[in-house]
Amino acid sequence: MLQNIVNALVLGSSYVMIAVGLTLVYGILKILHIAHAGIYAFGAIFAVYLCEIGLPLVFAVTLSLILSALLGMIIYKGFYKHVLDRGHIVPLVMSVGLFATMEDLYRLVWGPYKRPFDVYIDLPDVMTMDLYLSSRGLLMLIVTAVVIVLLYLLLMRTKLGKSLRACSNDLGLAGAFGINTDRSVAFAFLIGSSLAALGGILVGLYDNTVYPTMGSVPSYKAFVVVVLGGFGSIRGAVVASYILALVETFVVYYFGFLLPRDAIAFLTMILLLMFKPEGLFGKVRR
Amino acid sequence: MSLDYFLTVSVFSMINMILALSLNILIGYAGQVSLGHAAFFGIGAYASAILTVKLGMGYWPALLLSVFISGLIGLLLGLPALRVREDFLVLATIGVNFVVVSVFNYVKFFGGPYGILGLPRPSLFGHAFTTREYALYVFLWTLVVVFLVRYLSNTYLKLGFDALREDEDAAESVGVSSPRYKMYAFAIAGLLAGLAGNLWAHYMTVVFPDNFSFPVSIGILTMVVIGGVGTLIGAIIVTILPEVLRFARDYRMLIYGLIIVFTMFFMPKGIVGSIKGLIFGDTPLGKKRVEKVRRIAGAQGRITGR
Amino acid sequence: MQALKDVSLDVEVGEIRAIIGPNGAGKTTLFNIINGFLRPDSGTIVFDGKSIVGVRPSEIAKRGLARTFQIVKVFSSLSVLENVLAGLGVDIYPSLEAFQRSPFAKEYVEKAWKIIETLGIEKYAFVAAGTLPLGLQKKVEVARALAVKPKLLLLDEPVSGLNDLETQEMIDVVKKINQSGVTVLFIEHDMHFTVNIAQRITVLDYGVKIAEGTPEEITKDSRVIEAYLGSEEVA
Numbered sequence: 001m002l003q004n005i006v007n008a009l010v011l012g013s014s015y016v017m018i019a020v021g022l023t024l025v026y027g028i029l030k031i032l033h034i035a036h037a038g039i040y041a042f043g044a045i046f047a048v049y050l051c052e053i054g055l056p057l058v059f060a061v062t063l064s065l066i067l068s069a070l071l072g073m074i075i076y077k078g079f080y081k082h083v084l085d086r087g088h089i090v091p092l093v094m095s096v097g098l099f100a101t102m103e104d105l106y107r108l109v110w111g112p113y114k115r116p117f118d119v120y121i122d123l124p125d126v127m128t129m130d131l132y133l134s135s136r137g138l139l140m141l142i143v144t145a146v147v148i149v150l151l152y153l154l155l156m157r158t159k160l161g162k163s164l165r166a167c168s169n170d171l172g173l174a175g176a177f178g179i180n181t182d183r184s185v186a187f188a189f190l191i192g193s194s195l196a197a198l199g200g201i202l203v204g205l206y207d208n209t210v211y212p213t214m215g216s217v218p219s220y221k222a223f224v225v226v227v228l229g230g231f232g233s234i235r236g237a238v239v240a241s242y243i244l245a246l247v248e249t250f251v252v253y254y255f256g257f258l259l260p261r262d263a264i265a266f267l268t269m270i271l272l273l274m275f276k277p278e279g280l281f282g283k284v285r286r
Numbered sequence: 287m288s289l290d291y292f293l294t295v296s297v298f299s300m301i302n303m304i305l306a307l308s309l310n311i312l313i314g315y316a317g318q319v320s321l322g323h324a325a326f327f328g329i330g331a332y333a334s335a336i337l338t339v340k341l342g343m344g345y346w347p348a349l350l351l352s353v354f355i356s357g358l359i360g361l362l363l364g365l366p367a368l369r370v371r372e373d374f375l376v377l378a379t380i381g382v383n384f385v386v387v388s389v390f391n392y393v394k395f396f397g398g399p400y401g402i403l404g405l406p407r408p409s410l411f412g413h414a415f416t417t418r419e420y421a422l423y424v425f426l427w428t429l430v431v432v433f434l435v436r437y438l439s440n441t442y443l444k445l446g447f448d449a450l451r452e453d454e455d456a457a458e459s460v461g462v463s464s465p466r467y468k469m470y471a472f473a474i475a476g477l478l479a480g481l482a483g484n485l486w487a488h489y490m491t492v493v494f495p496d497n498f499s500f501p502v503s504i505g506i507l508t509m510v511v512i513g514g515v516g517t518l519i520g521a522i523i524v525t526i527l528p529e530v531l532r533f534a535r536d537y538r539m540l541i542y543g544l545i546i547v548f549t550m551f552f553m554p555k556g557i558v559g560s561i562k563g564l565i566f567g568d569t570p571l572g573k574k575r576v577e578k579v580r581r582i583a584g585a586q587g588r589i590t591g592r
Numbered sequence: 593m594q595a596l597k598d599v600s601l602d603v604e605v606g607e608i609r610a611i612i613g614p615n616g617a618g619k620t621t622l623f624n625i626i627n628g629f630l631r632p633d634s635g636t637i638v639f640d641g642k643s644i645v646g647v648r649p650s651e652i653a654k655r656g657l658a659r660t661f662q663i664v665k666v667f668s669s670l671s672v673l674e675n676v677l678a679g680l681g682v683d684i685y686p687s688l689e690a691f692q693r694s695p696f697a698k699e700y701v702e703k704a705w706k707i708i709e710t711l712g713i714e715k716y717a718f719v720a721a722g723t724l725p726l727g728l729q730k731k732v733e734v735a736r737a738l739a740v741k742p743k744l745l746l747l748d749e750p751v752s753g754l755n756d757l758e759t760q761e762m763i764d765v766v767k768k769i770n771q772s773g774v775t776v777l778f779i780e781h782d783m784h785f786t787v788n789i790a791q792r793i794t795v796l797d798y799g800v801k802i803a804e805g806t807p808e809e810i811t812k813d814s815r816v817i818e819a820y821l822g823s824e825e826v827a
Contacts, residue, residue, distance in 0.1 A: 032373045083550060088372055089319055090550050093511060096321065096376075097546025100504050104540035216500070220384070223377050263388040266381035273370045273378050442681045442690040449678050452667035455629065458649035459659050460740055461682030466650075571671050575696060576718050579673060582698050583705045583714075 002130040004249050010137045010206065012245030013144035016238055017199025018222035019229070020151065021072075021192025023237040026226060027168035028188055029084065034095040035075055036196055037219030038102030041212060043068045043197020044204035045110055048117050057119045061201055065194045072193025073186055099215075106212035114211040117204045136205045143202060147195065148238060154191075155234065164188060217262050224269040244268070293421045297489055300428040301482050306509040307435050308478035313510055315444060316471035317451025318367055319376050322383030323506050325363075326476045328498030330356040330483025332390060335402040335493045340395075345408040345488065353480045360476015364469040383500055390495035401494035405487055424485050431478060438474075447471060501539055508542040511549050595621040596632075596799040603744070608766065608776045610790035612783075612810075614820055618799040619779040620662055623746055627659050628652045640743060654682055658742035660733040662749045662779075668722025672713060672732050675721050676704040679739025704739065711735045711765060727758040734765065738774075745769065747778035751785045759785055787811065795819065 018040055025033040043064050050060035075098060083090045123142075126133040133141075155161035163184045166174040175181045203218065204210040225244055229236030244265065252261045309323045333352035337343040343351070366378045390396045397403075407414045408423065415423060438444055449457035450467050458464055487493050571579075596618045603609050611619050624630040626637055628649035637644050644652050658679075667675050677695040680703055684690050694700075708714050711731045716724060721732050730750060737745055750766070751759045759782065766789055770776050780786045786793065786807070793810045795803040797819040803810060810816055 030373070032376060079547065079551070089313075089317070092319060092373060092376055093507070094547055094550035096504065096507070097543045097550060099543070100501075100539050101543030101547060104537070104543060108537070108540065220377075220380065227374065227377070260388050260392050263385050263392075266384050266388075270366055270378050270381050270385075273374050274366045275369075438691070440694045440696070442684045442693050442695055445674065445678050445681055445695045446685050446690060448670055448674070449667055452670060453665045455649075456661065456665040456667065456736075457678075458629075459627065459653055459661075460679045460736060461650045461653040461685045462678075463648055463650040463686060466686070571673070571718055578696065579701055579705075579717070582701045 003132065004253055005246070006131050006133055006137075008245040008249040009242065010133075010140050010245075011249060012242035013140050014199055014203045014206075014218060015222055015225050015241035015245060016144055016148065017195050017202065018219055019225040019237040019241050020234060021189075021196045022219075022222050022226050023229065023234055024164070024168075024188040024192045027233075028164070028185055029080065029091075030088075031080060031084075031091045032095065032223070033075075033080075033192075034092070034219070035098040035102065036072075036192070036222075037215030038099050038106075039068050039072055039075075039193045039215075040196040040200040040219060041103065041106060041215035042071060042200070043194075044117075044200035044210045044214060045106055045212070047197075047201045048115060048204065048210045049110070051117070051119050057121075061198075064201065065197050068197030069190045069194040072189040072196075075193075076186060076189040103212055103215070110212060112212060114209045116208050117210055118208075119205070121205065134206070136202075136208075140202045140206055143198070147198070151234065160184070160187060220269075221262075221265045224265050224272070227269060227272055290417060293417055297421050297424050297485075300424050301486050301489075302506075302509060303428055304431050304478055304482040304485070305506050307431060308475045308482065309506050309510050311435070311438075311447075311478070312471050312475040313507075315439075315447040315451065316467065317372075317447075318468060318471055319372060320379040320472075320475070321376050321507060322379035322381070322386075322500070322503050323475070323479060324498040324500070324502035325379075325383040325386040326356050326360055326479035327483045327486070327502070327506075328386055328390065328493075328495075329359050329476075330480025331487035331493045331498070332396060332402070332483075333480070334484045334487050335405055336396070338406055338488075339402055339404055345406055349408070349484055352484050353477055356480020356483065357473050357477030360480075361469055361473040363476065364472030367468045367472060368465045380500065380503075383498075383503055387495050387499050390498070396495075397493075399495060401492055403492045405491045405493070407488055407491070420489060424489070427481065427485060431481070443470065504539065504542050504546075508545055511546050596625070596796075599796065599799070599801050601794060601801075603775060603777055605743075605775055606770070606773065607791045608770050608789055609778070610786045610793045611777065611779045611796060612781070612786060612793060613796035613802075615781075616798070617796040619796055620748055621799075622796070623659065623748055623779065627657070627746065650685070653740055654686065656741065656743035657746065658737035658740040658744075659746035660730070660737055660748055660750060662752070664726065664729045664733055666721040666724075666729050666732045666736070669720055671718050672708065672721050672724075672735070673701075673704055673717045675732050675736045676707050676739045677701070679736040680704060682740045707735050707738050710738070710768065712761070727754045730754065730758075730762070731765070734762075734769075738769065742774055744775045744777060747776065749779055749781065751780065751782050763788055783811075 018036065021039075022033055022036055025031060025036070046067060047060045047064040050063060051057060055063075079094060079098060080091055083094055121135045121139055123135040123138050125135050126138060153161075155165060163174070163179045164187065166177070166179055167181055167184045167188075174184070199218075200210075200214070204214070221244065222241075225237055225240045228244060229238070229240035247268065248261060248265055251264050305323065305327060308326075309320070312318050312320050312323070330352050333355045334348050337348035337351055338345060363379070363382055367375050370378055391399055407416075407420060409415065446457070446462045446467050447470075449460060449462045450464055450471075454464050457467075483498075486497075599618070599622060601611075601622075611622065613619055621630065625632050626639075626644075628644065628647055628651075632645060635645075639652070639657060640655060642655075644655070644657075647655075667678060670678070674695070677700055680700050681690070681695065684693055705714070705717070708717055711734060713728060713731050713735065716728060716732075721729060724732065730753075734747070734750070737747075747766070751762050754762065763785060766776055766778075778786075778790075790807055793803075793805065793807055794801060795810060795813075795816050802815050802819060803813045805813070
């Protein structure tokens with residue numbers, strides 16, 4: 001039982017990393033940033049690559065985060081920005097196209113195989129009578145907790161954070177008040193993308209596997225989180241991440257013979273969208 | 287190039303055409319962005335497989351039933367569309383695609399990852415179709431579908447879809463019930479995709495879950511995107527594409543992805559639609575139609591200007 | 593927070609009635625409720641003798657209630673003609689006839705053309721509605737609403753964003769429509785338009801009805817003036 005909870009916490013933490021970025025982007029631009037999945041995978045793959053050629057983990061991670069953030073920026077400035085005025089369908093389909101391209105590029109350049117993330121984490125494993133938490137799992141929990149705190153401080157206490165929240169509320173109005181919306185959006189992408197990459201790295205470490213398509217399923221679940229958390233509420237996304245993880249873990253534990261775990265998340269999403277479209281915390285936007 | 291190879295490419299192209307036309311009705315006409323279309327394709331295929339292989343039904347009744355089932359499921363899948371904002375409809379449809387494939391993969395009854403084998407070819411008067419006869423059979427069905435879609439494009443159903451796509455609220459205000467029309471769109475699209483699934487399954491005589499996964503949906507989407515979300519001709523031209531790309535099979539998703547991005551960037555009306563726009567000028571109505579309208583308006587003795 | 597509170601409205605058949613009030617007074621919300629896009633928390637709406645609370649907007653349209661929108665909602669990539677033809681389909685859409693009848697059949701084209709001429713936009717019949725300037729788009733919206741064969745026409749800010757000439761044209765159009773037997777209920781900020789056309793005016797402020805009467809009465813009503821001045825709008 002306790003083990004399940006611990007597992008769920010770890011799972012939920014991975015969702016938090018991806019979902020925050022998605023929430024930020026959706027909150028401000030109202031685009032479903034499907035390509036985000038590609039950034040998640042990129043973060044992990046690039047970090048593994050750097051480690052494989054000998055860089056120490058910390059450098060690899062930092063570099064990977066920076067590049068991923070830039071990648072996110074490029075996607076915004078180079079692609080989304082130009083099609084924002086063309087209705088809802090175009091940016092969305094474009095995002096799908098970007099995602100397909102990214103995944104296939106990774107496969108072609110890096111190889112389709114799953115590779116391990118072979119680095120030493122200088123943390124202890126936690127082992128008691130009731131539960132086991134690997135060092136990498138512990139790392140995940142710690143990092144996520146730190147990130148959540150930093151995020152809170154950023155959003156609530158800094159000027160940038162206030163701009164982001166204003167933009168998330170009403171982009172046009174924020175612009176009218178003199179907020180540099182373009183810069184805020186760019187920052188949203190920067191932050192969101194580096195978080196996604198970090199998530200990819202942490203999960204890659206935890207599962208000890210990294211592969212080109214590792215982004216699709218987690219990102220999809222992150223979308224479930226965004227829906228659960230109410231489309232644009234970061235607080236909601238964080239809470240929803242853990243709730244989804246808990247639900248998933250326990251449902252699988254008891255009913256795992258019916259459907260594979262991932263299908264459960266997807267079904268949840270579909271049902272949620274149908275019956276409680278505003279999620280747990282959000283406001284309904286017509 | 288042997289005849290059999292040519293036939294196979296043709297059959298695949300024609301099945302692609304039916305798929306593209308069906309997704310076009312959903313996205314291009316009704317504006318419901320569905321990214322899990324391979325699910326309907328799969329449902330039609332698997333339904334027929336189960337009916338013929340596991341339940342021993344003959345091909346023809348199985349055809350009827352499997353198409354009906356996929357239309358029905360299309361209808362059911364239209365239900366989320368009623369309550370879900372457009373963006374999130376995309377997610378829901380991706381989810382449906384995934385769930386459907388998971389079910390095929392996981393549940394023993396559907397054969398799991400090893401699929402279902404041994405589907406029969408249709409037979410008439412005791413004679414089972416050869417590959418050539420099957421190709422002709424598929425061709426006939428394709429003609430039927432093309433004519434059906436053409437016919438429907440000239441009805442008030444299409445105008446209702448157009449209204450729904452352009453502005454759901456305004457559509458309601460002129461009498462288009464958005465739930466009803468969304469259901470129509472999903473049911474018709476599901477039906478046609480299910481037909482494609484049936485034709486595919488009995489050509490290949492095997493079905494595997496992987497034939498209907500998300501990348502396949504992307505492939506169908508690409509055809510619709512290039513064809514111009516809304517044009518018939520585009521789908522026709524472009525259904526050859528996946529077959530041509532079989533050579534570059536290894537790069538397929540990459541190419542699809544790039545095509546989609548490129549098209550969205552420069553030609554949101556689709557490559558074909560945009561080219562048409564360049565050649566014929568940006569009028570929504572074709573020349574013939576404009577002529578006809580002028581005549582009618584003129585007959586009233588009222589025509590005043592260009 | 594309530595958008596509307598205890599608003600009661602009686603529109604006479606055949607009249608032209610205006611609803612005015614400062615921004616945020618709840619006017620469009622009122623329309624959305626009448627139209628069926630929103631459900632009222634309490635109260636009734638009776639149209640043509642029957643209650644329409646909880647009825648779908650598309651069904652309400654079929655019963656003869658048409659509307660235009662504050663932010664113009666033409667079918668952008670359709671031609672003006674098709675926009676109007678779309679309105680003509682109001683009885684057809686719910687039935688199986690939708691699968692049979694063509695919008696480009698003579699009877700519909702003729703009717704649509706007549707409506708287009710009524711609004712003076714024949715020149716643009718084949719042009720994509722979204723490419724037209726605002727004033728023309730508003731006319732297209734009105735034409736489309738007329739195609740629904742309404743008994744009651746709801747116009748949400750029909751002249752906002754229009755210049756003086758266009759406003760005058762709209763005045764003429766609305767008068768013509770009313771003369772042909774259509775009851776008109778509109779929301780506006782433009783007092784020139786309102787005073788010139790409305791037979792009676794209802795004033796809302798913060799979701800409450802604060803006055804009702806003829807244009808002469810309303811323009812002199814101190815509560816109305818205060819409401820407008822209070823919100824920094826000058827009548």
